Amino acid sequence: xxxxxxxxxxxxxxxxxxxxxxxxxxxxxxxxxxxxxxxxxxxxxxxxxxxxxxxxxxxxxxxxxxxxxxxxxxxxxxxxxxxxxxxxxxxxxxxxxxxxxxxxxxxxxxxxxxxxxxxxxxxxxxxxxxxxxxxxxxxxxxxxxxxxxxxxxxxxxxxxxxxxxxxxxxxxxxxxxxxxxxxxxxxxxxxxxxxxxxxxxxxxxxxxxxxxxxxxxxxxxxxxxxxxxxxxxxxxxxxxxxxxxxxxxxxxxxxxxxxxxxxxxxxxxxxxxxxxxxxxxxxxxxxxxxxxxxxxxxxxxxxxxxxxxxxxxxxxxxxxxxxxxxxxxxxxxxxxxxxxxxxxxxxxxxxxxxxxxxxxxxxxxxxxxxxxxxxxxxxxxxxxxxxxxxxxxxxxxxxxxxxxxxxxxxxxxxxxxxxxxxxxxxxxxxxxxxxxxxxxxxxxxxxxxxxxxxxxxxxxxxxxxxxxxxxxxxxxxxxxxxxx
Numbered sequence: 001x002x003x004x005x006x007x008x009x010x011x012x013x014x015x016x017x018x019x020x021x022x023x024x025x026x027x028x029x030x031x032x033x034x035x036x037x038x039x040x041x042x043x044x045x046x047x048x049x050x051x052x053x054x055x056x057x058x059x060x061x062x063x064x065x066x067x068x069x070x071x072x073x074x075x076x077x078x079x080x081x082x083x084x085x086x087x088x089x090x091x092x093x094x095x096x097x098x099x100x101x102x103x104x105x106x107x108x109x110x111x112x113x114x115x116x117x118x119x120x121x122x123x124x125x126x127x128x129x130x131x132x133x134x135x136x137x138x139x140x141x142x143x144x145x146x147x148x149x150x151x152x153x154x155x156x157x158x159x160x161x162x163x164x165x166x167x168x169x170x171x172x173x174x175x176x177x178x179x180x181x182x183x184x185x186x187x188x189x190x191x192x193x194x195x196x197x198x199x200x201x202x203x204x205x206x207x208x209x210x211x212x213x214x215x216x217x218x219x220x221x222x223x224x225x226x227x228x229x230x231x232x233x234x235x236x237x238x239x240x241x242x243x244x245x246x247x248x249x250x251x252x253x254x255x256x257x258x259x260x261x262x263x264x265x266x267x268x269x270x271x272x273x274x275x276x277x278x279x280x281x282x283x284x285x286x287x288x289x290x291x292x293x294x295x296x297x298x299x300x301x302x303x304x305x306x307x308x309x310x311x312x313x314x315x316x317x318x319x320x321x322x323x324x325x326x327x328x329x330x331x332x333x334x335x336x337x338x339x340x341x342x343x344x345x346x347x348x349x350x351x352x353x354x355x356x357x358x359x360x361x362x363x364x365x366x367x368x369x370x371x372x373x374x375x376x377x378x379x380x381x382x383x384x385x386x387x388x389x390x391x392x393x394x395x396x397x398x399x400x401x402x403x404x405x406x407x408x409x410x411x412x413x414x415x416x417x418x419x420x421x422x423x424x425x426x427x428x429x430x431x432x433x434x435x436x437x438x439x440x441x442x443x444x445x446x447x448x449x450x451x452x453x454x455x456x457x458x459x460x461x462x463x464x465x466x467x468x469x470x471x472x473x474x475x476x477x478x479x480x481x482x483x484x
Contacts, residue, residue, distance in 0.1 A: 004115035011114035012142055015105035026063030030446055031453045033178065040162060041177040043442060045069040047414070048147045049079030050136060051425055052183035054099035054435040055413055056145045061101065062439050064446065069183075070151040070167065078149075079185060081133040084210040086234035089126035091297050092428040099139065101432050106142075108135050126299070156180065157360040158406040178449070179442055180410045181394075186210070186426065188416035189358065189388065190349035195226070197321045198344060205328055206321075209235045209345035219243035221340040224330060226250050226318065228257065229293070232345035233300035239343070240307040247310050248339070250332065252317040257293040262423065271430045274422030275392070275437075283377040283384070286419050290381060350386035350416045364404035366397040368419060388412050390420040393441020394434075409445070413438050 002010075019025070033040040042064055045052050048071035056069045071078045079085075092098075100106040112131070113121045140147060148169070155166035163180045167173045182189070192208045207213045209231040215238050223244045225236040228251040236247045262270075274282065304310050313334060320331040321342070330337045352358050352365065366372075369385035389397050394417055396407040413434065415426035424434030447454065 007114040007117075008111070008138075011105060011110055015103065015142060018103055018105050025061045025065070028065045029063045030066060031450050032066070035159075035162060035176050038176065039066075041068060041175065042066040042446060043179045043181060044163075044165060044175070044177040045181040045183050046153050047071055047078075047183035047185060048073075048140070048145075048149070049183065049185050050099055050428070051185065051413055051431055051434070052078070052181075053136060053140055053145060053147075054101065054431050055181050055183055055438055056147070057099070057139075057143050058101055058435040058439040059442070060143065060145065062443050064439075064443065067146060069145065069147045070153060071147060071149050072152045073149060075147075075149045076133070076137055079133075079136070080210070081129050081136070083212065085129055086209075086238045087129060087230065087297070087300055088303070089128050089299065090132055090428070091230065092127075094121075094124055094127050096429050097432055098428045099136075099431050099435070101435065106139065108132070111135050111138060153357050155357055155360065156410070158404065161406075163406055163409060178409065178446065181413050181438065181442075182411065183425075184414045186415050187348050188350055188414045189352035189355065189412070190386070190416075191355065193347045193349040193383070195318070195344060195346055197318055198342075201321050201323060201328070201342075205323060206342040206344060209343055210348075213238075213343070215239055215242040215244075218341055220245050222338070223247045224250055224328070224337065224339045224342045225345060226342070227345040228253060228296065228312075229345060229347075230296045230300055231347075233296040233304050235343045235345055236310065237300065237303040237307075240304065240310055245309065247304070247307070248337065249304070249310070249312050250316045250318060250330070250337075251312060251314050253293070254315045256312070256314070257295040259292070260294055261292050262289055262294070266429065270422065271424060271433045275420060275424075279372055280374075280377045282419060283373065286384060287378045287381060290384075291379075348415070350383055350388070352386075352388075352416075361396075361404060361407060361410070364398055364400070364407060366399040370399050384419055387419040388416055390417055391441075393445070394421060394425065394438050395441065411438060411442070 030042050043059055045056050045067065048069045052069050052071065056067060059067050077083060095109060098108055104110060108127065109121065112124070151167050151169040153165055154168050157164045159176060162176045162178060165175050165177060165180070167175060187210070192210065194208070198206055218239050219242060221244055223239045223246070225232050225247060228249065232249060236249055239247050274285070316332045316334045318330060318332050322329045326340065328339045328342055330339060330342070352362050355362070366389040367385065368387050368389050370389065372389045373385055390412055391397055391408070394411040394413050396410050396412060398404055398407055413425045417425045421434070424430040424437065
């Protein structure tokens with residue numbers, strides 16, 4: 001019987017053969033650049049979660065090799081999968097391509113089947129989140145991707161035609177790059193969305209669902225969780241499983257959302273066509289899905305409701321939260337409720353004005369509020385208005401033309417790109433398509449920027465195809481015949 005290790009080794013050999021047959025990675029082709037005798041990176045990717053890895057891999061396959069990805073997390077903890085993602089399994093169907101970039105041997109299915117066999121694959125329902133993380137660790141290793149962990153980017157600044165990055169790892173460092181990809185995941189450009197009623201409540205009394213929460217400390221406590229989405233369910237279930245005395249889900253809606261609209265229309269048309277739609281249609285799609293909302297997974301909801309000390313409080317909007325001693329007093333449309341701790345599963349914001357690392361560029365970034373949104377498009381939604389107004393390759397655009405040209409060399413490959421590009425830079429189903437769109441744009445821009453050097457290389461190339469002995473010049477003989 002083949003062991004998991006042997007099966008994985010065979011898969012890796014197959015993947016290498018597939019890459020060889022496709023002549024991948026392509027040969028390096030980008031001329032080297034430097035500034036003050038310091039080498040300049042061609043592309044830096046910020047974030048080494050799923051999107052960052054897919055972007056880095058696609059760059060490498062395209063022959064752009066002077067690259068690096070930085071991630072603030074320790075190796076093996078990138079992205080949400082083993083940190084604040086508290087679900088038991090992924091929502092996405094197990095068979096999706098994910099970040100495989102069109103290579104069958106790079107899919108999760110190939111990785112899983114190589115180790116546990118076809119019968120185990122058929123028996124698998126949804127992908128356990130730890131296994132997905134294990135797959136991404138393998139993905140990074142088998143493609144030999146250049147990732148540096150525990151490095152934080154503290155400043156992004158224009159430096160002539162380059163982008164200067166200040167990095168903080170074991171020591172502070174300043175580097176330069178020609179292109180920058182922000183693969184910063186769900187938090188996108190802004191960070192946590194905090195409701196106004198929590199902004200003056202002591203931070204030790206509540207947490208955002210993406211915080212590092214010590215759930216063991218909630219044993220015996222009364223806990224409220226705001227929202228009815230997947231993260232609400234996952235955090236509520238985790239609190240219950242860790243021994244919370246009672247958990248209430250405070251749900252503003254009168255009825256739970258039940259239909260996942262975007263999944264219902266998923267197609268290659270949506271993947272490749274959404275970003276080419278007129279703005280009014282982009283707004284309508286995103287506005288409608290925001291209005292109808294995405295339901296939490298059935299398994300996640302049952303994970304909560306099987307606990308007798310869990311309550312779903314519908315039509316329960318929060319008006320105010322105050323502290324009275326060790327208690328949180330929550331004024332709702334269903335009356336006054338009291339808790340020991342509150343978890344806000346309130347998502348993320350696109351407002352990048354408060355992020356210190358973006359301070360030098362944020363004032364110049366064009367948003368949908370800067371003329372792209374028109375009232376006839378539909379309902380005003382602040383998070384959509386804050387979304388960056390991106391170009392066709394995920395590049396930022398200037399609010400005022402000429403004010404910050406370097407923005408055209410910085411790419412927003414994260415959840416904040418959804419309004420412009422569709423769901424190709426944050427979720428599993430279409431991340432390969434997004435990475436391909438991104439890297440095509442970067443490849444074209446780097447080639448155009450170095451066009452003089454490429455033309456000079458064309459002129460200098462002098463390796464002959466023909467050696468001169470492949471034919472006989474018959475012209476002299478013809479001239480003699482014509483002279484007679």
